Amino acid sequence: MTDHVDTRLPAQPLPPAPASSTRWTVRRAGAVAGLSLLLMAGTGAFAYFVVLEGMITPGDAVSTTAEITGREGTFRLGVLAWLAIVVLDVLVAWALYRVFRPVSVAVAVLAAAFRLVYTAVLLVAVGQLLRALDVLGSGPGAASSPDQVSTQVMLELSAFQGIYDIGLLLFGIHLVLLGYLATRSSFVPTVVGALLVLAGAGYAFDTVAAVLGLDMPIRVSELTFLGELLLGLWLLLAGARLDRAEHTPLAVRRAR
Numbered sequence: 419m420t421d422h423v424d425t426r427l428p429a430q431p432l433p434p435a436p437a438s439s440t441r442w443t444v445r446r447a448g449a450v451a452g453l454s455l456l457l458m459a460g461t462g463a464f465a466y467f468v469v470l471e472g473m474i475t476p477g478d479a480v481s482t483t484a485e486i487t488g489r490e491g492t493f494r495l496g497v498l499a500w501l502a503i504v505v506l507d508v509l510v511a512w513a514l515y516r517v518f519r520p521v522s523v524a525v526a527v528l529a530a531a532f533r534l535v536y537t538a539v540l541l542v543a544v545g546q547l548l549r550a551l552d553v554l555g556s557g558p559g560a561a562s563s564p565d566q567v568s569t570q571v572m573l574e575l576s577a578f579q580g581i582y583d584i585g586l587l588l589f590g591i592h593l594v595l596l597g598y599l600a601t602r603s604s605f606v607p608t609v610v611g612a613l614l615v616l617a618g619a620g621y622a623f624d625t626v627a628a629v630l631g632l633d634m635p636i637r638v639s640e641l642t643f644l645g646e647l648l649l650g651l652w653l654l655l656a657g658a659r660l661d662r663a664e665h666t667p668l669a670v671r672r673a674r
């Protein structure tokens with residue numbers, strides 16, 4: 419009787435699991451969100467304060483049209499800045515969902531959804547700015563005078579502001595949900611979460627004031643916006659704390 423010889427090849431080792439560096443960790447998502455938020459702060463300041471508020475004279479269509487015509491390149495850069503904000507908003511919505519998923523998946527999804535819907539509304543609003551440029555480009559025709567062109571341009575700009583104001587309500591709700599997640603988390607300072615809630619309330623108030631036609635000397639959100647800016651800075655600096663959140667099954671504050 420001969421011995422049986424096993425001619426099978428030895429089992430091959432399984433391929434190594436992907437390294438954690440190849441995954442979108444909480445720390446990496448936090449860095450993406452933080453950098454994007456800071457980029458949006460600078461881009462938004464140019465798009466809103468320099469281009470819109472700096473070039474549009476409320477109630478004066480002729481002056482506004484002349485200003486845009488004389489500085490058309492700057493106005494187009496402002497439109498491009500708004501489009502960049504749309505792209506960054508989508509990126510931030512995903513990144514913040516990844517950051518706050520350890521706190522509450524359901525609320526993180528809801529917060530991301532509100533930001534994405536707001537982004538879609540903002541994109542529609544930016545379309546009104548492009549329509550204003552189209553009207554200016556066509557110039558006075560056989561059936562329109564310079565005054566009619568100026569009036570039409572002003573209508574498109576007013577449409578932008580109206581749609582944008584509606585979107586700010588959605589953005590405000592997003593910030594309130596984000597503030598809730600931040601205050602509930604074990605890794606974001608409570609003051610940042612509180613300021614996010616305050617910022618969200620400011621944006622929501624601006625929408626209500628616009629709908630009711632209230633003549634406000636200043637937009638409340640211009641005073642309460644600090645929360646999102648601080649969140650962006652904190653996310654860039656809080657790498658170690660975000661690493662700990664990655665490995666915590668439920669990264670929420672414990673009651674004391």
